[in-house]
Amino acid sequence: xxxxxxxxxxxxxxxxxxxxxxxxxxxxxxxxxxxxxxxxxxxxxxxxxxxxxxxxxxxxxxxxxxxxxxxxxxxxxxxxxxxxxxxxxxxxxxxxxxxxxxxxxxxxxxxxxxxxxxxxxxxxxxxxxxxxxxxxxxxxxxxxxxxxxxxxxxxxxxxxxxxxxxxxxxxxxxxxxxxxxxxxxxxxxxxxxxxxxxxxxxxxxxxxxxxxxxxxxxxxxxxxxxxxxxxxxxxxxxxxxxxxxxxxxxxxxxxxxxxxxxxxxxxxxxxxxxxxxxxxxxxxxxxxxxxxxxxxxxxxxxxxxxxxxxxxxxxxxxxxxxxxxxxxxxxxxxxxxxxxxxxxxxxxxxxxx
Numbered sequence: 001x002x003x004x005x006x007x008x009x010x011x012x013x014x015x016x017x018x019x020x021x022x023x024x025x026x027x028x029x030x031x032x033x034x035x036x037x038x039x040x041x042x043x044x045x046x047x048x049x050x051x052x053x054x055x056x057x058x059x060x061x062x063x064x065x066x067x068x069x070x071x072x073x074x075x076x077x078x079x080x081x082x083x084x085x086x087x088x089x090x091x092x093x094x095x096x097x098x099x100x101x102x103x104x105x106x107x108x109x110x111x112x113x114x115x116x117x118x119x120x121x122x123x124x125x126x127x128x129x130x131x132x133x134x135x136x137x138x139x140x141x142x143x144x145x146x147x148x149x150x151x152x153x154x155x156x157x158x159x160x161x162x163x164x165x166x167x168x169x170x171x172x173x174x175x176x177x178x179x180x181x182x183x184x185x186x187x188x189x190x191x192x193x194x195x196x197x198x199x200x201x202x203x204x205x206x207x208x209x210x211x212x213x214x215x216x217x218x219x220x221x222x223x224x225x226x227x228x229x230x231x232x233x234x235x236x237x238x239x240x241x242x243x244x245x246x247x248x249x250x251x252x253x254x255x256x257x258x259x260x261x262x263x264x265x266x267x268x269x270x271x272x273x274x275x276x277x278x279x280x281x282x283x284x285x286x287x288x289x290x291x292x293x294x295x296x297x298x299x300x301x302x303x304x305x306x307x308x309x310x311x312x313x314x315x316x317x318x319x320x321x322x323x324x325x326x327x328x329x330x331x332x333x334x335x336x337x338x339x340x341x342x343x344x345x346x347x348x349x350x351x352x353x
Contacts, residue, residue: 019088020044020047020090021045021047021091022088022090023046023049023092024093025095025096026050028095028185030185035059039068045069046067047071048068049075075095076116076120082127085125085130089130089132090227092136096113096136100269101271103146104147110147110151122159122162126169137235139177140276141153142278142283143277143280160175160298163300164232164298172232174233175236176237178212178219180213182213192252192253193252196256204249207263210244210329211324212240212276212327213330215342216343217341231298233297234297235296239294241338242328242330246263247331249261250332251335252339277321277322278327283296283321
């Protein structure tokens with residue numbers, strides 16, 4: 001009895017992505033990058049659902065593309081999701097509350113957006129006949145200790161439960177899980193850049209903390225990979241490198257001419273870990289290596305566990321999770337090379353010079 005979904009169950013979406021794409025949270029830094037990338041293709045229409053009318057206006061003015069349509073609404077509000085979803089072929093669900101400290105103070109807000117809102121998106125997509133829904137998750141969902149991570153872990157369960165409970169659905173629901181996307185909203189890098197430009201000490205929470213590093217372009221590539229390769233309930237993770245917070249701070253300072261910056265240690269904020277994991281031990285045991293990515297297939301068994309008592313699965317559990325302590329570790333020079341691939345960092349350097 002095979003617990004994994006047969007790859008032949010559903011056809012993959014068209015790799016050309018020539019239909020209508022909806023991006024929830026499309027005015028955030030990550031969603032904004034996805035919008036611009038898609039408008040560079042032959043996509044028929046890109047829709048953005050978000051609650052920030054000012055950012056929507058900024059986006060329309062900056063891209064000036066008739067294929068962009070903005071819908072004012074909130075994933076918490078099911079009717080606004082349903083309206084934006086009509087006629088959509090692909091959905092990238094990026095809308096979320098992402099700040100760890102603020103979610104610690106207001107956890108029910110994280111639940112309403114990250115859990116209930118995600119349920120609205122997945123079911124509205126299925127009702128609208130969308131081919132694929134890719135939901136954006138975070139390394140903080142693995143062994144979560146903070147409200148944001150717990151709510152994102154529940155978001156993943158919502159997506160996987162839909163796939164498990166609706167095996168005949170024509171909508172493929174999958175998940176992409178990321179570490180730190182450089183220069184996205186909430187990233188520490190803009191803070192370091194501002195401090196370095198002004199000649200100030202760089203404020204770090206804990207110099208020994210490690211975090212995964214991924215460029216916005218790499219994160220968009222993972223979304224596209226999921227759209228074109230996912231089967232129901234799949235989880236995709238990019239094999240990202242990591243660095244300590246101290247190395248990241250020193251790399252930013254070095255780019256702006258200071259190879260020996262002063263670091264002010266503030267201590268960990270509410271809900272922060274010493275390191276993050278992109279795959280838990282149990283997930284890594286089932287993960288399929290697909291080159292630049294890991295794919296963790298859905299465990300599609302039902303609740304009739306007695307059927308598996310005699311046969312079993314024969315699986316061994318990996319000893320270690322895939323975390324930012326045991327991932328490939330970047331030094332200052334390697335982090336600098338990665339930083340200069342980020343357009344916002346290059347723009348800051350050109351202006352500074």
